[in-house]
Amino acid sequence: MFKLIRNWLDERFGWDELMAPLRHKKVPLHKFSAWYFLGGITLFLFGIQVVTGILLLLYYRPSANEAFESVQYVTTRVQFGWLIRSIHSWSANLMIFTAFAHMFSVAFLRAYRKPRELTWVSGMLLLFLVLGFGFSGYLLPWNTLAFFATKVGTEITGQVPLIGRHMLVFLRGGEEVTGATLTRFFGFHVALLPGITTALLLLHIALIQRFGMSAPPSVEAAWAADPTKKREMSFFPNFLLRELMAWYIALGVLGALAAISPWGLGAKADPFAVAPAGIKPEWYFLFMFQTLKMIPAKVWVIDGEVLGVLIFGLAGLLWLLLPFFDREGRRGARWALGATIFATAYVVAMTVYGHVAK
Amino acid sequence: MPDPGPVQPSRRHFAQWILGGGFLASVVSFLYPVLRYLVPPMLPDLGGDEVVAARAGELKANTFKIFRFGSRAGILVHTGQGEYRAMSATCTHLSCTVQYRGDLGQIWCACHNGMYDLNGRNISGPPPRPLEAYQVHTRGEEIVVSRKREA
Numbered sequence: 408m409f410k411l412i413r414n415w416l417d418e419r420f421g422w423d424e425l426m427a428p429l430r431h432k433k434v435p436l437h438k439f440s441a442w443y444f445l446g447g448i449t450l451f452l453f454g455i456q457v458v459t460g461i462l463l464l465l466y467y468r469p470s471a472n473e474a475f476e477s478v479q480y481v482t483t484r485v486q487f488g489w490l491i492r493s494i495h496s497w498s499a500n501l502m503i504f505t506a507f508a509h510m511f512s513v514a515f516l517r518a519y520r521k522p523r524e525l526t527w528v529s530g531m532l533l534l535f536l537v538l539g540f541g542f543s544g545y546l547l548p549w550n551t552l553a554f555f556a557t558k559v560g561t562e563i564t565g566q567v568p569l570i571g572r573h574m575l576v577f578l579r580g581g582e583e584v585t586g587a588t589l590t591r592f593f594g595f596h597v598a599l600l601p602g603i604t605t606a607l608l609l610l611h612i613a614l615i616q617r618f619g620m621s622a623p624p625s626v627e628a629a630w631a632a633d634p635t636k637k638r639e640m641s642f643f644p645n646f647l648l649r650e651l652m653a654w655y656i657a658l659g660v661l662g663a664l665a666a667i668s669p670w671g672l673g674a675k676a677d678p679f680a681v682a683p684a685g686i687k688p689e690w691y692f693l694f695m696f697q698t699l700k701m702i703p704a705k706v707w708v709i710d711g712e713v714l715g716v717l718i719f720g721l722a723g724l725l726w727l728l729l730p731f732f733d734r735e736g737r738r739g740a741r742w743a744l745g746a747t748i749f750a751t752a753y754v755v756a757m758t759v760y761g762h763v764a765k
Numbered sequence: 766m767p768d769p770g771p772v773q774p775s776r777r778h779f780a781q782w783i784l785g786g787g788f789l790a791s792v793v794s795f796l797y798p799v800l801r802y803l804v805p806p807m808l809p810d811l812g813g814d815e816v817v818a819a820r821a822g823e824l825k826a827n828t829f830k831i832f833r834f835g836s837r838a839g840i841l842v843h844t845g846q847g848e849y850r851a852m853s854a855t856c857t858h859l860s861c862t863v864q865y866r867g868d869l870g871q872i873w874c875a876c877h878n879g880m881y882d883l884n885g886r887n888i889s890g891p892p893p894r895p896l897e898a899y900q901v902h903t904r905g906e907e908i909v910v911s912r913k914r915e916a
Contacts, residue, residue, distance in 0.1 A: 462799065462803075485802060485805070486798075486801040486802055487798035487801050488802060490798055491798070662795075
């Protein structure tokens with residue numbers, strides 16, 4: 408039966424020819440090979456987000472009067488609604504975590520080197536988009552924490568010199584965070600961001616297919632010195648089956664987390680209530696939040712917030728262009744490794760500090 | 766790989782069966798909550814069995830009014846003879862909301878030209894069943910519509 412369908416497709420579209428690159432693709436085997444799974448797991452979690460997101464759309468209502476109630480309805484009335492919503496929230500957090508881990512592993516293994524510079528750049532843009540998903544999706548239940556997080560987050564955007572104010576008004580759909588902001592964020596979250604992300608994701612994957620998997624420089628050097636040591640695995644089916652197993656485990660972890668620790672909803676947002684004490688952004692924004700808190704209100708003549716936003720903007724840009732600094736030769740490599748170690752240590756330390764700090 | 770011998774294939778089949786079966790069973794367990802999620806929860810019909818449809822004097826003779834009865838629409842007709850009649854306003858053909866035609870003295874559905882008499886009986890056009898008739902009584906200034914109790 409399968410053979411019949413396959414022959415039918417092959418006769419018309421040259422199926423075997425189309426699938427040939429998958430067959431020829433090899434995955435290098437070395438002591439760091441496990442890190443190759445992270446990108447795939449992130450992709451899988453994105454798929455989970457798409458599916459559970461569509462399911463949530465069946466009941467969600469994007470307006471200030473109804474958003475909170477509709478999420479409440481999903482979690483209390485709809486069968487398994489609590490599970491679907493919980494999986495969406497947990498998967499979002501895990502996806503951001505695996506995306507960060509994927510980025511740092513690629514940086515440490517220096518997989519972004521020529522010819523893969525654009526793979527890195529497209530991946531970084533995808534990470535920014537994922538953070539955008541996190542930020543916009545966080546507001547949608549329209550609860551108190553989300554309301555104030557959005558207020559603070561958009562206010563920080565407003566600190567960008569020259570265009571900040573316009574960006575703030577664009578994001579909020581007005582001067583204040585209101586129902587108009589909710590409708591806007593809903594549009595970003597379910598239409599704009601998914602559209603851009605899908606296009607970039609296809610590019611990212613196409614580039615990976617084009618260049619194949621990168622082996623880290625040390626492994627490459629060892630293999631060049633002694634070609635008999637070179638070890639590889641076929642992508643299809645060997646690596647793919649292992650990847651599917653990793654996905655299956657990820658799904659198990661996700662289901663367990665969602666069932667054991669269902670995501671809460673909090674209280675409905677009230678624009679005229681006071682901000683709750685100890686309010687913090689989600690953990691993936693914590694390192695930036697903590698840095699901004701530590702910068703004094705006035706540094707020389709510049710406002711502390713403005714300085715912080717400028718520093719993060721510049722650091723983000725440099726990080727995006729990391730492959731272009733890591734040129735052939737030992738100095739570039741050392742510089743890139745130093746920057747990677749510093750960035751990892753800074754983000755981890757500040758996140759932990761932000762979590763512990765009052 | 767060495768020749769597996771005659772015993773191996775059945776063992777392998779068994780392992781494949783267990784693994785494949787377990788995998789399929791787990792997939793079913795993932796899909797089951799999704800399928801249940803797709804079914805919208807049944808909402809209790811709020812509003813009870815009785816509703817104030819209008820106030821006395823609100824409707825002139827030979828006119829009608831659509832009122833809320835739970836989550837559905839009802840129609841209250843003030844007949845030419847000064848009587849009140851009430852029934853479900855949802856056409857039994859394809860669920861359009863019906864109206865009262867003063868010129869015909871009948872209930873009319875604009876969608877496909879269905880006709881009912883003032884007792885809700887389908888008398889011409891496509892409607893397959895009568896409209897559910899309600900009881901009307903007055904309570905002071907209020908015209909109260911209630912579902913007919915099963916005798």
